[in-house]
Every structure is written in structure tokens, then in C-alpha cells.
Amino acid sequence: MASSDSLSTTVALRSGTVEYTVRGPQESSQPPVVFIHGVGVDNRMWADVADLLADAGYRSYAPTLPLGAHRIPWGGAGDRSPGGVARAIREFVAELGLEQVTLVGCDTGGALCQFALDQDPTFASRVVFTNCDCFDQFPPQPFPVVFTLLKYPWLTHALMAGPMRIRALRHSPLGVGLLVSDPDPELTESIFEPLRSDPAVRDDLAAFLRAVDPAELAAITPRLSTVPAPISVVWGMSDRAFRPKLGRRLAAVFEQATFTEVPDSRTFVAMDQPRALADAIVDISRRPVQVG
Known part of the structure; x- marks a missing residue:
């Protein structure tokens, strides 16, 4: 299998149309992997991990959700709240006919995985959390300020058309430099293009952020102790937003979760240390799942 x-x-879902990328052999004997990203990025953040998994015989699916880097707006007819996007993730898996999925979430995407599991604790057969929102850290510092600004589409346009066009600012600790160690300039330029050029995309993001409620996730995360799936928490130890203490607290929710430290990685383990995340996904795929 070539990567x-x-x-x-x-794929057209009830909430809206979602772009997605598939990598890996069509007739894979391994459980399918579904990647869930966070605010302001698209499915390209998973490319290196997906290629490594493809070489190992795994087929993966990476949707681009309506979180600001999407190119097909949902509009007000779709439920753009965290709970609504989580339901769309479940619809995505069902529409593609995927079974026994390994769900992998990062950043806001990790919170969305928690919402989806709260809606249906048996939704995924295995779950991998990388650095992500959990408990009342939705989002953690310094992102509450950023989220507040992005709730206003006109201000989002001003930021993306102005300061975020400057590479040094995009890659600073106030931008993607907080999330990834060595940002790709072409990627960071292109992921913000939908927010610059499409008012409907800006409206989708604003609607999502206005619905973010830390108290809601604070209630959900502890409830996940009833989830029967094997859980792996894979945490970048150089993260200055989602700190290691938060990852260990998340792992402690689950009776038999594993916690893997990933040195020299910030929030986006998939980009900073793709091999570490791919290895963790392969490892959890070999753990037995509860049947019935």
C-alpha cells in the first residue's frame, strides 16, 4: 500500500456537506480510523499520521468540519453548536458505513469527540485523545480571548485580512506557533483563506464559538467514565496551553486508559511527532474491545 x-x-449530512480525505487500502483488515480536528484548521493536519497508518495497512478518514477552515458553509439550517457538530461526526461515520472505528481527537476536536461519546457511549470502539479541551478548559488560556474575538465575523475578517497575512504574527505564540513547533508557511496561509474570503464561513465559526460553554464540557468529561471503549491519551509535553497535568486528569477519568508522554511536541502531536501518534493508534487497535 503506497501512502x-x-x-x-x-458527503452530504443532515447538518451540511462535509469534505473529507481517505487514505489507506480499501480492503483493510484493520479497524478504520476517524480523525477529528479543532477550530481554525482542516483535515490536512492529520496527513503525516494518515500516511504512516496507510503504510501499516490502516484506512483513515479525516473530515473537515465547519470550524473556520472549511470551504463548504453550513449556514443557519445546520446545528453549529458543539453538540450539533458532534452529532454530525456520528452521522459521518454512519453515512460511510464505518464500524468498530478508532476515534482520534485533537484540540477542540477532542472536546467534540467527548460530546459524541456522551451522546452515545458506544459510538467508537477505541478512542485516542491528543492534547485537547476537557473539563472546564474549553478552551484553555490564552484561547478564551481569541474565541471572543472570533465570535464577531467582521473582526475575524479584519484579523485574517490584516495581521494574519504576516507570517511572523501567524507563527508567533499568539498564533499557530503556540500549537505546533515548526509551522508550514504555505499551510498556515491557506488554512485561513476561507475565513478571509467567505462571510458564510466566518458566520459558521462565530455560531460555533457563541455556543461554546465550558460548564457543558465540565459536566460531560467526568460522565465518560462509563464509556466501554479502550482509551489512549497521547500528550505533547511541550504544550503551553493544554498542559500535561490536564492530560493526566483526562486519563484518570477512565478505568484503564493509557497515558503516553510525547516529548518535543506542542498541541498538534499529529504534526510535531506523527510517528508517536501513529504508533499509539496501532497499539490501541490491538487492544480487545467490549462486545455486546
């Missing part, structure tokens, strides 16, 4: 064997396409 270049990939497909980019769309």
Missing part, C-alpha cells in the same frame, strides 16, 4: 493512495471527496 500516496488517497481520495478527497464530500
